[in-house]
Amino acid sequence: EPEVTQTPSHQVTQMGQEVILRCVPISNHLYFYWYRQILGQKVEFLVSFYNNEISEKSEIFDDQFSVERPDGSNFTLKIRSTKLEDSAMYFCASSLGSEQFFGPGTRLTVL
Amino acid sequence: AQSVTQLDSQVPVFEEAPVELRCNYSSSVSVYLFWYVQYPNQGLQLLLKYLSGSTLVKGINGFEAEFNKSQTSFHLRKPSVHISDTAEYFCAVSTPRYEKLTFGTGTRLTIIP
Numbered sequence: 207e208p209e210v211t212q213t214p215s216h217q218v219t220q221m222g223q224e225v226i227l228r229c230v231p232i233s234n235h236l237y238f239y240w241y242r243q244i245l246g247q248k249v250e251f252l253v254s255f256y257n258n259e260i261s262e263k264s265e266i267f268d269d270q271f272s273v274e275r276p277d278g279s280n281f282t283l284k285i286r287s288t289k290l291e292d293s294a295m296y297f298c299a300s301s302l303g304s305e306q307f308f309g310p311g312t313r314l315t316v317l
Numbered sequence: 318a319q320s321v322t323q324l325d326s327q328v329p330v331f332e333e334a335p336v337e338l339r340c341n342y343s344s345s346v347s348v349y350l351f352w353y354v355q356y357p358n359q360g361l362q363l364l365l366k367y368l369s370g371s372t373l374v375k376g377i378n379g380f381e382a383e384f385n386k387s388q389t390s391f392h393l394r395k396p397s398v399h400i401s402d403t404a405e406y407f408c409a410v411s412t413p414r415y416e417k418l419t420f421g422t423g424t425r426l427t428i429i430p
Contacts, residue, residue, distance in 0.1 A: 308361040
């Protein structure tokens, strides 16, 4: 069964460093999403991406964040200068219609 | 904009007992409703979804949910729980344009042997 994959599973970085979180969505899906979950809190929407552009973003998704689909298979989330409060689990999701399929997540720890 | 309220942050239940996890939503437009389960240290897995049609929706692992438009609720039920059902359960809502999911704060289901 096709699935969404994410790498790395755990990323540790120093405050102020750039990180890139990678996702491989399900191959025939058209809609792509990033969500995050701070430890012990609810899952929050960051951004949605369709037809090679951002279709919606939340207020969390400020200028420090960017997304890209560089090669038709990967979908990346870049945080330009990480802050302590960026520590969270980041989930990628993809969909063809109403159901979003989630990856296993990348745990980002900012020290 | 949509919002989701999960009234219970934690629900302890004895093994083989029934359980109901409550979810209420708010939206000015028609919605899709979902329940996701998150096992410890894992990602989100879809349990069931309501898009349209029958208001009683059956999902995986013996779970079901009922959409009640007048009460804006989508409560999750299981007639007999098992230890393996120990997890965090999230209710979520979206609109029929493949838009973002808005999640509730989650309910931690703990099964007591």
